[in-house]
Amino acid sequence: MAKRVEASAPSQAFLFGEHAVLYEKPALAAGVERRARVIVKKGRENQILITSSAYAEPYKGTISSETIVGKGNPDLGPIALGIFNLLDMLDKRTGLEILIDSSIPIGSGMASSASVAAAVSKAISCFLGCELEGNGLLEAVYEFERIIHGKASKTGPACAVYGGLVWVEWIKGEMIASRIEFENQLPLVMICSKESTKTKEMIRRVSELRSRHKDVIDGILDLIAKITLDGRDAILSGNLDRVGALMNLNHWLLSALGVSTQELDRIVWIARKEGALGAKLSGGGGGGCVVAIARDPDVLISKLKSADLEAFNIPIAKEGARIERVEGSV
Missing domain, CATH: 3.30.230.10 (Ribosomal Protein S5; domain 2)
Incomplete structure (x- = not known):
């Protein structure tokens, strides 16, 4: 020992x-x-x-x-x-x-x-x-x-x-x-909100929403599944523009499930405005972080810090x- x-x-x-x-x-x-x-x-x-x-x-x-x-x-x-x-x-x-x-x-x-x-x-x-x-x-x-x-x-x-x-x-x-x-580059940036993620609560929220509107929520989950499959293909082919566009779509579907917040949405919009190809909440939601993809992560990070946001590179x-x-x- x-x-x-x-x-x-x-x-x-x-x-x-x-x-x-x-x-x-x-x-x-x-x-x-x-x-x-x-x-x-x-x-x-x-x-x-x-x-x-x-x-x-x-x-x-x-x-x-x-x-x-x-x-x-x-x-x-x-x-x-x-x-x-x-x-x-x-x-x-x-x-x-x-x-x-x-x-x-x-x-x-x-x-x-x-x-x-x-x-x-x-x-x-x-x-x-x-x-x-x-x-x-x-x-x-x-x-x-x-x-x-x-x-x-x-x-x-x-x-x-x-x-x-x-x-x-x-x-x-x-x-x-x-x-x-995979061999392609995946230039990711993580941007932290000042809210703590609430994974258990968000899981419960989606479950309760699905119990009331099963057909609608199952439709959203099916769309997320399609985006996920397409996202995998886009990453493996090195199509960063498509990866970003799919991340944007995934975020708004997660927002429709009720797991985003006003602050996470704000960060997503700022990241896109400052040059991110796409951005979405990462993880359980209800707070936490946004993950973004950018051709030049360092430039994006500098702009986000100027907007008083905590952002950093996340190498694979x-x-x-x-x-x-x-x-x-x-």
Whole structure:
């Protein structure tokens, strides 16, 4: 067993298909180079101590035969439960100290929880001598997401696990995620609102709207699915103008589902006015970020910052979750 393991995982830019993917439609996203980093060390027996740079208060939990019970920052509680389930899946019982340091804005729609879960799962499994990879790691991260969000997509977990361009589709009632290899440039910019995304609430809102207007909402979901398929083809062929136009359409359909906000719409319009080929909300909505595509991202970022908006480049991650460092052995 190592003395200390450090792992990292990328975050997500949701390009096409959010919300629709929960109704057996395809989705397309990218793992991007804003990473969560996690350090794992041996802790006291049957104790899980989680410290995060995002919160002043840590979380300390005690592992029992059936669950983990603890106190501290409530936002770290679901991560502790996810760790308990991970240890159960790995058939391991041990105390751990976990330090989380993430450059991903919380509540941004960049799947920060999935990135943290991927880095945590990668580091812990390596620390315990049974490193998870591929689909095994994806399923572990997806379990964290179900704890945190309830009804969840595999899109964020797949971006964190695989990196690159991620395709999610439904086959025989099962959500399947895979990485698509492509060689073209995809110059993306992320623009943050000052609103936190409300994924659970937005998922519930769409579900309730669909229960009242099923035919209409299913029609919108079908249109989003068509846009997603066309968006994949446009990206693979390098047609950035078409990618942008489809992103614009996807945004207004998401707005029709009630998951955009006045501020997100405003940011989309500003981004397009300042030269973006297209822009849309990214992720669950109700706040969070807008993802834009531009021929010259640096020029767009400069103009957006002049408009008092927080914007930054998001290069496509060539690698997904990875081990950064392993120190010593006990």
